[in-house]
Amino acid sequence: MRGKTMKKTGKTTLGFLCASLLTFSSASAETVLRYAGTLPVTHHLSEAQKTFAALVAEKTNGELKIEVYPAGQLYKAHDIPTAVVTGAVDIGFNLTNVWTRDAVSDINDIPFLYRDANHAEQAWAPDGQLFDLYTKTLAARQMKPLGVMFFGSLFDISNNDKPLVKPEDFAGMKIRAYGALSSEAVRALGGSPTTMDPGEMYLGLQNGTIDGAITGLTSIDTRKLWEAGSHATIAQAAFGVFAVNMNLAKFNGLTENQQTALMESAREVFQTTADESARQDEQSLAFLQENIQVVVLDDEQKAAWAKILAPVVEGWQSRASDDEAAVIEWIRGL
Structure with missing residues (x-):
């Protein structure tokens, strides 16, 4: 009788161990990645973060x-690249110019490089030369795009003094720049640039630390800069493109299927944000025009700005590699 009891107990113990191992295996099958952003929760790119997460889970x-x-719940804008490289966070997004000092990262800030939002979208197609070069460059920095x-229209200006239309309007003004x-563009226009985190622009305008802030249409709207600045100049000298970068070692440690899911999900979000950014720009412009004084530069005014900003373009070209210079020519030919 005693032997039967021990045998039964042994089977029970074995069954418990098997069940525990299965439970542990199931629990450990889930891999959690943390994704840091800095834009307001209502911004369409913050919504895109959620969409990306849902797509990855599904795939x-x-x-x-x-x-x-x-x-900015985890890190401020300029702290995200270091956090991604060190593995403090797995994925982050930010304007391309924030991630590295390489010339390719500054391409989106070349004044009037893109004819319009559609041109910028073509340039950043996932299978295009620009994204390919950017990927190779970031790999050397231990990141995986x-x-x-x-983001939409960028190099738009919120200020609290007067309309900024002609270069002489910038004389003596301290203006927040983002890269x-x-x-360099602020200096060329006659102003004095200052670096400031996006989340600090409102108070900077409100307390007079800065006279104006370069940002985007949707940022002037969603960050409520229109409350602190009674004027806005919509120049569309650049179009904001946020890179979604991941710690390279973390990416390489995933399975091939998981890697594919991340890349496919990012591709889908690329298209939805391209479409949504145009809609949001239009919506924000209409809102601002109802609440503050807004100047939208016409073609003649843009041409005047482009002439003044030519040295900025030349400065970029002087430090660009052959590959980076070739990509610019490819973009212009699209």
Whole structure:
């Protein structure tokens, strides 16, 4: 009788161990990736973060779970690249110029390179020369570009003094810039550039730390800069493109199916944000025109700005590699 009891107990123990191992295996099958962003929760790119996470979960049957942290909940804009490289966060998005000092990262800030939003979309097609070069460049920096998302019109200016139309209007004005080329552009226009995190623009305008801020149409709207600045100049000298970059080692450690799911999901989000950014720009422009004084540069005014900003373009070309220069010619020929 005792032997039968021990045998039964042994089977029970074995069954418990098997069940525990199965439970552990099931729990460990899910991989969690943290995805950091900086734009307001209502911004269409913050919504795109959620869309991306949902697509990845669907394509991997829940194997990959993306935890989304918008609105600078984890890191400020300029801290995200370091966080991704060191593995403090797995994925982040930011304007391409924030990620590296390579000339290719500044391409979107070359004044009036893109004729319009559609031209920028063509240039950043996932199978195009620009994204290919950007991917190779970021790999050397231990990052993996999954894709890009479209912010929309950029190099638009919110200010609290007067309309900014002619270069002489910028004289003596301290203006927030968002990168190297935008800073050079402010200097060329006669202003004084200052670096400031996007989340600090509102208070900067409100307390007079800055006279104006270069940002985008949707940012002037969703960050409520129109409350602090009674004027806006819509120049569309650039179009904001946010790179979605992942820690390279983390990406390489995933299965091939998981990697494919990430890239496919990013491709889908690329198209939805391209479409949505145009709609959001139109909506924000209409809103701003109802609430503050807005100047939208016409073709003649843009040409005058482009002439003044020519040295900025020449400065970029002087430090560009042969591959980067070739990509510019490819973009212009699209």
